[in-house]
Amino acid sequence: MGQKVNPIGFRTGVMLDWKSRWYASKKDFAELLIEDQKIRKYVHAKYKFAGIPKVEIERTRDEVKVILYAARPGVIIGRKGTEVEQLQDELQALVGRRINIKIEEVGRPELQAQLVAEDIAEQLVKRAGFRRTMKRAMEQTMEAGAKGIKIQLAGRLGGAEMARREKQISGSIPLSTLRAKIDYGIVEAKTAQGHIGIQVWINQGMFEDQADGADAQEGQTQKKPKRSYKR
Structure with missing residues (x-):
């Protein structure tokens, strides 16, 4: 099984969060999914040397938030942030929606x-x-x-x-x-x-345990005291 199942897909929704976080009706779902794919493909093609392991996308009614994880964020940001503004304009022209870009640096x-x-x-x-x-x-x-x-x-x-x-x-x-x-x-x-x-x-x-310690403690059943039998 380990050779045939994608380890990330296997854990998504259980231990990992989704890379695309939004909700859409049945008629709009396919269109938005293709938009996500276009954004990811465009970013990976343009910044091959920036070291981008993943791109997360969040959608609201007004805008699309694109979170780029990069090993070399300076390649994307450019001098005084000009590259980011240019990328934002290009993505807006690509999908026809307002884009908000956020860049996170990959530590290791x-x-x-x-x-x-x-x-x-x-x-x-x-x-x-x-x-x-x-x-x-x-x-x-x-x-x-x-x-x-x-x-x-x-x-x-x-x-x-x-x-x-x-x-x-x-x-x-x-x-x-x-x-x-x-x-x-x-x-x-x-x-x-x-x-x-x-x-x-x-x-x-x-993965670290995500259980809340206080709630877990309250949920435990109280131990009954041992009964003492008189002889």
Whole structure:
């Protein structure tokens, strides 16, 4: 099951929040979903080197709030915020709604599976050895504090005639444990020999318990005192 289920989709709605947070009627739902996809595709295509692992979208009646998580936010912001204003205008022209952009910095890019996968893809396009690239990425991620990492490459590795699949695992990757914070990223490296698929799983630890301590304490049943029997 762990190989066939997207770890993020598996935990969304249970341990993870949704990346698109809005409500729409049945007739408008498909249109707004396509708008979200257009926004994400445009942002990723324009800022390939900004290191954007995810884009969250919130909608109100008046505007669309786009939250960009970036490892290098300076690339998006630009000098005196001119790039942000330009991006805001371009997105407004793209979807025809008022856009509000918020940028959040990613603290440790080595722990973001999508960014690790993109880094591996970039190295493979530059004709780096795939085993050395995988090993270096795993070492950097484990040094950054990850509990485990799994990398899988598929395609004509090393320019071989026949496509094959290779994977390396370090540490613990409990894919079926919902409380485990597993990040997942997938990228295609467009090499001269053909496309190589790159999948990365990173175990960032465990989700913190979300139960309210006071409520949990009130909900407990009181222990009855032990009955004393007289002889």
